[in-house]
Structures are given as C-alpha cells and as structure tokens.
Amino acid sequence: MTTPAAPRAWPVETLARVPYWVYQDEANYRAELRRIFEGPVWNYVCLESDVARAGDYRTTFVGEMPVIIVRGEDGALHAFENRCAHRGALIALDDAGTAKRFQCVYHAWTYDLEGNLVGVAFEKGSHGQGGMPASFCKAEHGPRKLRTASLCGLVFASLSPDTPPLEAYLGEEVRRRVARVLRKPVRVLGRFVQRLPNNWKLYVENVKDTYHASLLHTFFTTFRVTRLTQGGGVVVSPDGGHHASATLDRRDDSEGAAYREQGLRADQDGFGLADPSLLDTVDEFGDGIKLQILTVFPNFVLQQIGNCLAVRQVLPKGAGAMELAWTYFGFADDTPAMHRRRLKQANLVGPAGYVSMEDGCVGGFVQRGAAAAADELSVVNMGGEGAESQETRATEASVRGFWKAYRRHMGY
Amino acid sequence: MAARDLPAADLLPLVSALNADYARAIDDDRLEAWPGFFAEPCVYKITSADNHRRGFEAGVVYADSQGMLSDRVAALRRANVYERQAYRHLVGLPAILGEVDGAVRAETPFLVVRIMRDGTMDLFATGRYLDLLVDHGGALRFRERIVVCDSSRFDTLLAIPL
Ligand code: FES
Ligand SMILES: [Fe+2]
Numbered sequence: 001m002t003t004p005a006a007p008r009a010w011p012v013e014t015l016a017r018v019p020y021w022v023y024q025d026e027a028n029y030r031a032e033l034r035r036i037f038e039g040p041v042w043n044y045v046c047l048e049s050d051v052a053r054a055g056d057y058r059t060t061f062v063g064e065m066p067v068i069i070v071r072g073e074d075g076a077l078h079a080f081e082n083r084c085a086h087r088g089a090l091i092a093l094d095d096a097g098t099a100k101r102f103q104c105v106y107h108a109w110t111y112d113l114e115g116n117l118v119g120v121a122f123e124k125g126s127h128g129q130g131g132m133p134a135s136f137c138k139a140e141h142g143p144r145k146l147r148t149a150s151l152c153g154l155v156f157a158s159l160s161p162d163t164p165p166l167e168a169y170l171g172e173e174v175r176r177r178v179a180r181v182l183r184k185p186v187r188v189l190g191r192f193v194q195r196l197p198n199n200w201k202l203y204v205e206n207v208k209d210t211y212h213a214s215l216l217h218t219f220f221t222t223f224r225v226t227r228l229t230q231g232g233g234v235v236v237s238p239d240g241g242h243h244a245s246a247t248l249d250r251r252d253d254s255e256g257a258a259y260r261e262q263g264l265r266a267d268q269d270g271f272g273l274a275d276p277s278l279l280d281t282v283d284e285f286g287d288g289i290k291l292q293i294l295t296v297f298p299n300f301v302l303q304q305i306g307n308c309l310a311v312r313q314v315l316p317k318g319a320g321a322m323e324l325a326w327t328y329f330g331f332a333d334d335t336p337a338m339h340r341r342r343l344k345q346a347n348l349v350g351p352a353g354y355v356s357m358e359d360g361c362v363g364g365f366v367q368r369g370a371a372a373a374a375d376e377l378s379v380v381n382m383g384g385e386g387a388e389s390q391e392t393r394a395t396e397a398s399v400r401g402f403w404k405a406y407r408r409h410m411g412y
Numbered sequence: 413m414a415a416r417d418l419p420a421a422d423l424l425p426l427v428s429a430l431n432a433d434y435a436r437a438i439d440d441d442r443l444e445a446w447p448g449f450f451a452e453p454c455v456y457k458i459t460s461a462d463n464h465r466r467g468f469e470a471g472v473v474y475a476d477s478q479g480m481l482s483d484r485v486a487a488l489r490r491a492n493v494y495e496r497q498a499y500r501h502l503v504g505l506p507a508i509l510g511e512v513d514g515a516v517r518a519e520t521p522f523l524v525v526r527i528m529r530d531g532t533m534d535l536f537a538t539g540r541y542l543d544l545l546v547d548h549g550g551a552l553r554f555r556e557r558i559v560v561c562d563s564s565r566f567d568t569l570l571a572i573p574l
Contacts, residue, residue, distance in 0.1 A: 346471065
C-alpha cells in the first residue's frame, strides 16, 4: 500500500506550535486516514466482552474504514474490512450480533468468521449459462484483514504489518496504568455517542490537556474534586503518543488560595451539593488515585473519574466533525451499592457530564475561532517545549507528545 | 380520591396538563421549577431506546432525589459552560397504561427542537417519556420519569434537561 506524501510543509520545528490548517485541510485529513488510522497504529475497536462467544461480532470503524470484529470458532479474534469483495457493499449491517457466517445482502456472497470468501451465489451459473469464469479463485478475493491484539479486555486492530506488538506499542508505564483499572471482567452499563463539531485531533488534544481540566470544568473545582494544586502528574509514553494523567486524593485548606490568587472563575468556595451522594467515591483501586485519564494513540481513552469508569473511542467523520463513542462499565462482581454508585457518578461524564459537557463544545469553539487562521499557529508551551512525563498537571507535555507522534506518522 | 383510582379518561387531561406545565418550565428557562414536578424520592433518567432495550442501566443523566435534580440546575447555572441555547418541546398525547405499585403508568412521545444563539434550529431529540405518576401534596407528580430517546447519538452536548 502506498502512502500519499504529506500534503503540506510543517511550518516550525518546535512541538510548542501547531498550525491551524491541521484541523481544516481536507487533503491532510485524507492523508491522516491512510498514514495514521490505516497505518502502523493500534486502533481500539471494542471490548473483549462484546465478542465473548464464537460468532459474536461487532461492527465499528478504523478511521473511516468500516470493520467487523468477530470471535472465531477457534476462540481467536478476527477483524476484517466490512466491505464485500464483490461490489463493495457493507457485509454486516448491525452494530453487533452473532453469526455462523456473513452473507452480503446484495448478491449473497458469503464469508466465514475469519473474513474469507467462501461462497459466490450462482458461481457455476444457472442451467449452464453465466457464472464466474473458471479462473476465478475465491481465496484471492476477500475484504482486507486486520491484525488484532487484546489487553486487559480491550481489543485493538491494525492494518499494518509493521505495528509493534501491543504491549511494546504502549510502553510499560501506560500498560501498567491500563492494567490498574481493567483488572477483572467488566460489565457494560451503557453506550452513548456524542457527535462533536470539530476535527478529531482537537478532542484527543483536549483529553491529553491536563492544564484545562480544572479551569474549564468548574464543577470539579467548585466541588473540590480536583484542582491543579492537588497532587498528581502526567506520564507520557516514550514515543509521545500515549499518556496517563493521575490526580491524587489529597485535600488541604490551602488549595483554594492558588486559584484566588489568579482570580480564576474556577474558585467558587461555598457551593455545596443538595445531594452529595453523587460524590460518594470509594478508593476501589486502593492507591489513592482519584482520577486517571489515559489515551492510546490515535483513538482511545480510558477514564476513571472516582468510581465512574468508561472507555471512549474517537471516530473521525471528515475534517470538521467526529463522533465519540462512550461505553460506561463496571465490574461483573460489583456489589449493588457499587453498581448504584457508578450509575450516579455517570452524571459526571458523557454528553451531559458535569465535568465533560464542556469538552463537547470547546473543540467546536476552536474549529470556529480559527476558521480564518489556517496559517496561524496555536501555542502549546505550558511546562516548556518537551514531551516528557511531568509531576504536575500545569503542563501541556502530553499534548506536545501527541504532536511528536503525529508528526512522525505523517512525515512532518 | 387518589389519581390511581380515576378512570383513564379522567386522567388524560391531568397528565396532559402536567406534561404541558413541565415543558413550559423548561422551554421558558424556569429550570428552578423543574425539580418540583417530581415526588420525593423520585427517579429521572435520560437514556436511549437501544440502552433501554438491552437493559443497560446507565443514563446520560441519572437522578434519584429532588436534591440531585436541583444540583443539576445549580450546576447548569453556576458551573457548567455551554453556548446559549433553548429548547422547544412538542409533547404528544399521553397513553394511560394502568397502575403499577400505586402509581399511574403513562407513556408520552416528545420532540425537542434546539435553538442556538446564532439562530440554528435542530431536531435535537425525539423519544418517549415512560412515567410513573403519583399524588404528591395534592398534585400529580412524577415518581419516575425515564426519558427514552429514540437515538443514542447526541449532538455536541446535552445541558438543559429533556
Ligand atoms: S456486493 Fe456483496 S455480493 Fe455483490
Ligand atoms: Fe475536559
């Protein structure tokens, strides 16, 4: 597969500046689909529990490529393009299901659970007429196959033979922080999709942006769930692409002072909840980490906000739009009290989340604000110019890490 | 006479009037009045048909007390950031579906148009209210209102309740 040349020249060397055309340019967007999503990366596609038994499948996307993830008769996971080898129709039309084989509705070509073409309707024609030429070999035709890898119940897929093994791709630190949360079988509690009016990268940057969390999301700060002055830090993988930020549960009376000093909107003491059961969090992981946000390049987020657990899948939908697929989960062995706690804390996240609703609109504010500024540069300078792990969240190190990985993949 | 003892034909105008008042309170930006449409304790949840059908219990909004409802309003007024917007609810005729645990069961279809500050009007949500209604302080109130949106996809964000 040939990868198209990068459509533009990157204007600066430093990771601390980003041109706005990168969120707008259609040719750049198409190059991203080929070079990143269909390139040497691991794309999150589903949970292992979504495809628990032989024949269970889910449909999703790798970039804009429709794909099917299915559990084979052998128990192995298979992934292939959801595109019929005949004329290109979707093979599976549902979000999920259970199948013995897949049959395209258009002309009934059939595929086994590994995506091999096994049946062509009227292959030998009818009454000696028509049919496929004798030279047609089914084994030579089929949708493109993807490699799959799973870790702690998460399933990833890659189109490239060059993608390193998943654990090496993540690096030890990030892998450990995935395992910290996903340490036992999960139980899905709900799935929602949020359509965002912005380029996919604005959302990924937002998730990695530890600087904004307590400034934009004033619910947190108002109820003292987190402040930048609380303990914590950010781990950035060596290649820059993945990150995990943590906030430690440590409260002291001085924490509001730094906000008052700066005259920040995020400081509003004395605002209490009428029903504080929402914030009744228990330290279920036993390590005092109250919040952990983790990303895997390019499309995955794992979130622990108190006892509210979710995975988020970033789905690009053109240069100026994306979808964010939320899956809220708990664990299969949750007590009724923990289950109820998770339902309540789900108010914190998702399209109506007390601490995430702003992330739904702020990317659109950038997309609209920078509409005429293709060649201007945004400033990503908090905490310097590097992309190394830092023991503070008042930094944009993990955002710069994203650009480090992005530019390497794109050839910028 | 308790609401549950009334024949369906007599309940229909009562439930319709409650729905009309509820929609006006939201659309007129009188959100502080919104928790008062519920009994205490209560359940209010916004979910989707797909989650509802599959038995996935988490909602995009979930409250089990009037306190949680008023916290939602307080957060919208004081903490959350979103672009100025308003809803126009069109609420259909309720179907009165009998009695459950001393409450009247009703189901009502709705459609909500969202009007943004720049004038953009979008069909934001359609769905049905699955309600359990009780007498509460002499008036009909929601003991439970499950908002089942037809689609699981929400545009940008959901701030104002449905
Ligand atoms: S397009 Fe699938 S069988 Fe023809
Ligand atoms: Fe955020």
